[in-house]
Amino acid sequence: GQNIDQPTEMTATEGAIVQINCTYQTSGFNGLFWYQQHAGEAPTFLSYNVLDGLEEKGRFSSFLSRSKGYSYLLLKELQMKDSASYLCAVMDSNYQLIWGAGTKLIIKP
Amino acid sequence: DAMVIQNPRYQVTQFGKPVTLSCSQTLNHNVMYWYQQKSSQAPKLLFHYYDKDFNNEADTPDNFQSRRPNTSFCFLDIRSPGLGDAAMYLCATSTLAGGPNEQFFGPGTRLTVL
Numbered sequence: 001g002q003n004i005d006q007p008t009e010m011t012a013t014e015g016a017i018v019q020i021n022c023t024y025q026t027s028g029f030n031g032l033f034w035y036q037q038h039a040g041e042a043p044t045f046l047s048y049n050v051l052d053g054l055e056e057k058g059r060f061s062s063f064l065s066r067s068k069g070y071s072y073l074l075l076k077e078l079q080m081k082d083s084a085s086y087l088c089a090v091m092d093s094n095y096q097l098i099w100g101a102g103t104k105l106i107i108k109p
Numbered sequence: 110d111a112m113v114i115q116n117p118r119y120q121v122t123q124f125g126k127p128v129t130l131s132c133s134q135t136l137n138h139n140v141m142y143w144y145q146q147k148s149s150q151a152p153k154l155l156f157h158y159y160d161k162d163f164n165n166e167a168d169t170p171d172n173f174q175s176r177r178p179n180t181s182f183c184f185l186d187i188r189s190p191g192l193g194d195a196a197m198y199l200c201a202t203s204t205l206a207g208g209p210n211e212q213f214f215g216p217g218t219r220l221t222v223l
């Protein structure tokens with residue numbers, strides 16, 4: 001079956017760095033996405049990786065290793081507004097997104 | 110601004126009373142999706158349309174139907190809502206024209222079943 005695993009919840013301090021991991025097993029691979037979802041709102045796109053390596057976008061970076069079925073999202077200089085759920089999703093061979101359940105990130109002052 | 114719009118944002122219905130949720134987009138994307146998301150869970154794909162080609166997920170209950178009369182609009186009909194259908198319903202669009210093909214989401218409709 002297809003499976004996306006990510007931690008349920010993480011806590012970090014304002015101004016610090018946090019890494020959210022995601023492992024996946026899917027039928028085919030056409031890219032990995034990270035989305036941010038604030039409580040009661042829709043997911044918003046953060047990043048996309050299809051080749052191995054690191055993609056950097058401001059305070060957020062995303063890493064992919066296809067051979068290991070592994071990705072992480074790195075958030076630097078954490079701000080209180082970064083408190084949200086972060087969802088990892090993989091596009092499979094049918095171009096459908098397989099979603100993880102999300103990691104709830106709690107930022108403390 | 111190009112966007113995905115969902116109406117209403119909040120919908121209350123009674124057990125067994127049919128309800129229709131609507132989605133429109135100004136992105137001119139050829140693919141539209143309906144997801145159901147319950148608290149602290151992953152979005153669950155119900156249907157998607159590639160242009161007018163309708164694709165029903167195998168485990169989507171018959172109680173859920175969908176219509177896409179044109180490129181811009183898509184509707185989700187719940188024929189006889191049960192208490193277990195209370196959830197956030199998300200509409201998303203994408204284009205499979207190359208590139209990341211990320212999905213753009215509307216704000217969602219939160220459905221309450223009394």
